[in-house]
Amino acid sequence: MQKTPISIGIDLGHSSVKVSVKSANKIALIGATTIFPTVVRSWTKIANEETARKAMNDTVDVNGKRFFIGVTAQLQGQAENFSGQSRNWIETDQHDALLVGAWNRAQTILEQNNMADTDNISLVLGLPASYYAQQREPLRKRAYALISRLIPPTQKFRVFIESQSRAPLLCVAFDAYGSETGRAGEDESWGVIEIGHYTTDFTFHDRGQEVDGAASSASGAHMVYDILTAAFKAAGYLVDTDTITTAIKTRKVKSYGVEIDVGHLVDPAIQSFSSYIQEEVASRFGEKAQRMDGLIVAGGGAYMVGQDIRANYPNAVVPNNPRFAVAEGYSRFGLLTLQ
The missing domain is CATH 3.30.420.40 (ATPase, nucleotide binding domain)
Structure with a gap:
């Protein structure tokens, strides 16, 4: 039986990580989006068993190290700052931990929709406009190497890097199922202002x-x-x-x-x-x-x-849910790569 290809858009923002998952069969998934704070802290043993059990969902292992991410990192680490407030953060363990955590949440969404056995996934990430040209290929290679360790060797898996500020425009040009809307085409002009935590991007x-x-x-x-x-x-x-x-x-x-x-x-x-x-x-x-x-x-x-x-x-x-406009744009673009 043919398995449904999947598109995963992950917006690794500097205050929150947004995930949007779509299937190529044009059926809306249940709980298709999720969000968690952009906070990473080194793992420590939690004495309370119930708290430790809850923290498992926010625990990731990358590069031989264990981290808390999201709410658990925020609470257990008493975080005063978001993670990743630097230009080169895509090269850090913290960025890797957030990406793996976002991937795990996408897999949970697929499990809840009985689609975890898909054999074709397009993952779309992004970068601010000012970093896009320089960091696009390093991020693609790093993300591919990181996630490839977590999937079966037979699974078709590709990583695409988009301009962060282009993503909201994709929500105008394509609907939630990846079909063209007729807007933002060759006879129209559009501007995008994408206001993130660390940067505001203009295109x-x-x-x-x-x-x-x-x-x-x-x-x-x-x-x-x-x-x-x-x-x-x-x-x-x-x-x-x-x-x-x-x-x-x-x-x-x-x-x-x-x-x-x-x-x-x-x-x-x-x-x-x-x-x-x-x-x-x-x-x-x-x-x-x-x-x-x-x-x-x-x-x-x-x-x-x-x-x-x-x-x-x-x-x-202003989109109905502007915080998710980038992740949503990424996942719609991912559907195009699966056609």
Whole structure:
């Protein structure tokens, strides 16, 4: 019996790892996406048996070392920073650990959908626009070598590397099953602003071609975290990633069991970042933005500044789930490679 080919898109972001899994038979999978924090810590023995059992799902072995990833790494390591805040992090054990953890979660999704025995998988990863040309082939080779150890030798397995900022456009050009939508083709022009934690990527796609000269990167949403880290320290609040992330979402922190409103600290930090992004958009796209058919604002940072961009650019589009737009674009591209 012929087995269904599978596409796996993994967005190894600098604040969270997103996974999107699709089958080539055009049937939506149950629980086809998952997400976990971009945090890696060295493994340590956990005394509590129930906690240790739960931590197994967040435990990976790479390069002869054992790591906690995701929520377990965040809790057991009391993480104050996300992992991978450097240009060369694709060459690190931490990046490898996150990739293996994401792959394992994709396999869990396949198991839940009775598709774990597939013999043909396309894995799609990505890089920021400013790193893409230099790091594309090293990442492809490293990822292939890493994952090949985890699969049967008879399984057909390929790795593709996409530009991070191109991925959201793929969600416009192709539907969830990999079929063309008729948009973003040779008679349209689109811009993409992909606001990640470490970088904000800009690309311009003009009548079916990506304009290399327009691809560039600026600082990402870590600017908000940096501002709040200093402000929270001065105010005597905790500055771990969980506390700051929660504060950005809710405008509150918990101190000694009491919720405290910190909107007066969070709002100016977000507004400062929004102003910075607006200036970068104007600088990088200029008058081209006016003749674009659409300007996609994606990535986790879109939640913070997407509405401000839409207020200034009527053609701006914020996806329903901007945090997953990159992983979703990767998995749709993967379907094309399976045809």
